[in-house]
Amino acid sequence: MPGPRVQHILDLLFPSIPTAWESDFRNYQRQLARRIGVVAAVAVLFILPAFQLIEFLLYEDHHRIGLRNALWRLPVLIPALVILVLRWRFPLGDWPRPMLLLLAFAMMFMMVGIFANEKVYDGAPVQYTAQGLIMTIGAMSVAATRGLRDIPVIYGLPLLALPLLLSHNGVDLIAAAVNLIYPAVMVVVACILAELLYNGYVQNFIAAQQLRQSALTDPLTGLLNRRAMDQELAAAHALSRRHHQRYAVIMADLDYFKQVNDSHGHDVGDEVLVELAHRLSASVRAEDRVSRWGGEEFLILLQNTDKEPAYLVAEKVRQVVGNQDFKTSAGRLSLTISLGLAINEGTEDAEAVVTRADKALYEAKRNGRNRTECG
Numbered sequence: 001m002p003g004p005r006v007q008h009i010l011d012l013l014f015p016s017i018p019t020a021w022e023s024d025f026r027n028y029q030r031q032l033a034r035r036i037g038v039v040a041a042v043a044v045l046f047i048l049p050a051f052q053l054i055e056f057l058l059y060e061d062h063h064r065i066g067l068r069n070a071l072w073r074l075p076v077l078i079p080a081l082v083i084l085v086l087r088w089r090f091p092l093g094d095w096p097r098p099m100l101l102l103l104a105f106a107m108m109f110m111m112v113g114i115f116a117n118e119k120v121y122d123g124a125p126v127q128y129t130a131q132g133l134i135m136t137i138g139a140m141s142v143a144a145t146r147g148l149r150d151i152p153v154i155y156g157l158p159l160l161a162l163p164l165l166l167s168h169n170g171v172d173l174i175a176a177a178v179n180l181i182y183p184a185v186m187v188v189v190a191c192i193l194a195e196l197l198y199n200g201y202v203q204n205f206i207a208a209q210q211l212r213q214s215a216l217t218d219p220l221t222g223l224l225n226r227r228a229m230d231q232e233l234a235a236a237h238a239l240s241r242r243h244h245q246r247y248a249v250i251m252a253d254l255d256y257f258k259q260v261n262d263s264h265g266h267d268v269g270d271e272v273l274v275e276l277a278h279r280l281s282a283s284v285r286a287e288d289r290v291s292r293w294g295g296e297e298f299l300i301l302l303q304n305t306d307k308e309p310a311y312l313v314a315e316k317v318r319q320v321v322g323n324q325d326f327k328t329s330a331g332r333l334s335l336t337i338s339l340g341l342a343i344n345e346g347t348e349d350a351e352a353v354v355t356r357a358d359k360a361l362y363e364a365k366r367n368g369r370n371r372t373e374c375g
């Protein structure tokens, strides 16, 4: 096991994404890859023909050089064009990463090919450097969506092909070794920049997620807050209209909770609320949602359900609260909960269902508490 300082450095270099955010992160990477892909494609479509033109104007031997280099450049232009078409036809989807990888791969082969041709047109350091930069930026931007993990794919094969191409061109590999310093430096630069960029993206993603989460969760219990639940209710309502499914809303409120606060203090009241939140979350399915609606009122949304199963859930909640004492710093406390249940009917919106659940809760309180009423 690495020490804490080493672990800290490793975390900085290779930040990990919490499991709960992995699918959000994949989405974020997809969007990132699409954006980078479009920028790279546009750049390639402008820059490569420009190089072709410069070669044509600068070199006397341009017929031979131009044709050879055009053959290396063409495979780069094709994925660049495809990316722009896909972006236009399919703005969403799984295509951005593989296409971006293909583009970087083609770019690397282009560089390797033109490098191997160096024997043919020596003395072009400016253009050579510029092409190296394209390679670096291309590989870096792809790798930036996944850090160093893509580097072996992008650089591996093309760099293995380099000695083969060089010897095919009749180059003495030992003598040419000094020229390999240049691409090697570019690879190292690309790795460092890719990792830095990837780190930046991950940190941005984590910060945005944390912000989003804190705006949508209740700080005391960690449950969804009212704003988040409003979004969930709207989504449930839309789903129910599309698929003719029903959803249930349970409004739950501890009985005589004020007495807990008055007798033992607000902190003990908070401990009860935290424990209650655990019990509520454990009583429903993963696709259901539990929120702190306000104060000691909790709202539960049951997806794709009907009156009887929803009633059973409400009764289960009532029992997990009433049948087991709450362990607090002031000792064990025996508490009960009242619940109001409503199922969506016809075209009524989610707000109307919540109002009915609220009225049913009021009935449960009026009828003696520690019970479930249906609205």
Ligand SMILES: Nc1nc2c(ncn2[C@@H]2O[C@H](COP(=O)(O)OP(=O)(O)OP(=O)(O)O)[C@@H](O)[C@H]2O)c(=O)[nH]1
Pocket: 220, 253, 254, 255, 256, 257, 258, 259, 261, 265, 266, 267, 268, 269, 270, 273, 294, 295, 296, 365, 369
């Ligand atoms: N500890 C704590 N108490 C809270 C919090 N939010 C609301 N409360 C308390 O919850 C209590 C709600 O009391 P009431 O609405 O009068 O109801 P009750 O005593 O539970 O009685 P019934 O609901 O009629 O059974 C009040 O004492 C509020 O101060 C909180 O975040 N922490």
